[in-house]
Amino acid sequence: MTKPDDLPESLSPLSDLTWTKVTIGRSTCDVWRIVLGDGNSVFLKAETGHPLGELPGEIERLNWLTRMGFKAPRVVDAEQGNDRLWLLMSAVPGDDLTHYANQPEVVVRAYAQALKRLHALDPTTCPFDHCIETRLALAEQRLEAGLVDETDFDAERLGWTGEQVLEWLHANRPETGDAILTHGDACTPNILAVDGRFSGMVDCGRLGIADVWQDLAIACRSIRDNIGPEHIAPFLAAYGATWDETKFRFYCTLDEMF
Numbered sequence: 551m552t553k554p555d556d557l558p559e560s561l562s563p564l565s566d567l568t569w570t571k572v573t574i575g576r577s578t579c580d581v582w583r584i585v586l587g588d589g590n591s592v593f594l595k596a597e598t599g600h601p602l603g604e605l606p607g608e609i610e611r612l613n614w615l616t617r618m619g620f621k622a623p624r625v626v627d628a629e630q631g632n633d634r635l636w637l638l639m640s641a642v643p644g645d646d647l648t649h650y651a652n653q654p655e656v657v658v659r660a661y662a663q664a665l666k667r668l669h670a671l672d673p674t675t676c677p678f679d680h681c682i683e684t685r686l687a688l689a690e691q692r693l694e695a696g697l698v699d700e701t702d703f704d705a706e707r708l709g710w711t712g713e714q715v716l717e718w719l720h721a722n723r724p725e726t727g728d729a730i731l732t733h734g735d736a737c738t739p740n741i742l743a744v745d746g747r748f749s750g751m752v753d754c755g756r757l758g759i760a761d762v763w764q765d766l767a768i769a770c771r772s773i774r775d776n777i778g779p780e781h782i783a784p785f786l787a788a789y790g791a792t793w794d795e796t797k798f799r800f801y802c803t804l805d806e807m808f
Contacts, residue, residue, distance in 0.1 A: 554580065554596060558631035561638065564594070574648065574739050578697075579605060583641075591641040592626060596634045602688070602695055605635045608755030611678060612639065615757070618671055621750035642750035644742035647776070654777040656746045657738070661773065662788035663748035664741045665765050671731045673759050680734055680758025682723055682804075689716060689807035703806050704771075715806050722803075724796050726761040733757055735808075736765040738772045756808070766791055767801035 552569045564584055572581040572593070579597040586592060597605040615622040623639035630636075650656040692698055698712040707715060733740065734756025742749045766789070770782050786793060 552582070554582075556632040556634065558629045558636060560629050560631075561594070561627070561636060564638075574646070578603075593623065593639045593641060595637040595639070598634050599630075600695075602692055602697060603635065604755040605637055607678075608753075609637055611754045611757040614676070614678075615754060618675070620668065620671065621748075622754055623750075623752060642742050642752055644744035644749035646752075647738040647741045647743060647772075650743065650746075651776050653746070654781050656743060657773065657777050658781055658785045658788055659746065660743040660748045661741060661769055661785055664751060665733075665736060665769065665789055667748065668733060668751065669730045669762060669765070673729055673731045676731050676757075676759055678758035680732055680756065680760035680764060681729070682726065682760075684758075685760075685804060685807075686716070686719060689719070689804070692807055698807055704802065707803065707806060710806075712807065715803060719800070719804055719807075722796075722800055724761075724763075724800050728762070729759045730762055731757070732760040732762070732764040734760070734764060735805075736768045736772075738776050761797065761801075762791065763794060763797035763801050766794075767798045768805060770798060771802050 552571055553565065557565060567587070568585040570583045572583055579595045582594045584592050584594060595605060597603050609625055609628050612623055612625050616624055621642065623642055625637065626640060627638040628636065647657050647660060650660070693712045693716060700710070700712055703710060703715070733751060733754065735753055740751055740753045742752065766786070769785065773781050773785055782793070
C-alpha cells in the first residue's frame with residue numbers, strides 16, 4: 551500500500567491526493583512524495599518513536615536553516631500520533647545528484663557549490679554539535695540499541711562487526727581542524743540541482759558543527775561510487791580543499807555507525 555494506514559487525523563486532507571513512496575536513501579523513516587492539487591509537491595516523513603530517532607532533531611534543524619535563509623525544506627506541519635512522529639515538508643526544487651551520473655561536471659560543480667554555501671554559514675549561531683566525541687558517544691548508543699546495520703558496511707569493512715568499527719574509530723581519531731557547519735550526510739541523494747546548479751539540500755537530521763571532512767569524506771565517497779574516482783580531484787579543487795586520506799578513511803568509517 552502506497553499510503554500509510556495510520557495517518558493522523560490532522561493530515562487526513564492529504565489522503566485523496568497522489569502519493570509515491572520514496573525509496574532512495576537509507577533513512578529509518580518512511581517517506582512519501584505527495585502531489586498537491588496545483589501540481590506542486592510536499593514530502594511526508596514518518597518515524598516510529600525511539601529515544602535515538604532522528605526526526606525530532608531534523609525538525610529543529612530545518613527550522614534553524616529556515617531562519618538562516620538556507621535552501622532546504624520548510625516545515626509545513628509536525629504531528630505526533632499513532633506511535634509515530636510525522637513531518638510534512640515543502641519540496642526543494644530540482645533533482646538530486648544521482649540523476650546527473652552521466653553529467654559528471656554537473657555533479658562536481660553542484661557538490662562544490664552546495665558545501666561551500668553551507669560551510670559559509672556562521673558556526674557560532676548553530677546549536678547543533680557534530681564533533682567526534684558526540685558522534686562516537688551516539689554511535690555506541692546506536693550499537694547497543696541494535697541500530698547499526700553491519701550488512702550494509704562499505705566493501706572496505708564488510709565482515710567487520712559494529713564493535714570492531716567502534717574500536718577502530720577510537721584508536722584512529724584524527725586531529726580536527728576548524729569547527730564549521732556540516733550537513734553530516736552529504737551524499738548524492740541529499741544534494742539537489744536545477745539547470746546544473748545547486749538548488750538545495752534535504753535529509754538534514756545530522757546537521758551540526760564538525761570538521762570539514764565530515765562532509766568532504768561522504769561527498770568524495772559518493773563521487774567515487776557514482777561518477778568515478780577521477781572526479782574527486784576536480785571536486786576538491788572546485789571546493790578549495792586538498793586530499794586527506796586519514797580523515798577520508800575515518801569519517802567514512804564513522805558513517806558505518808549511522
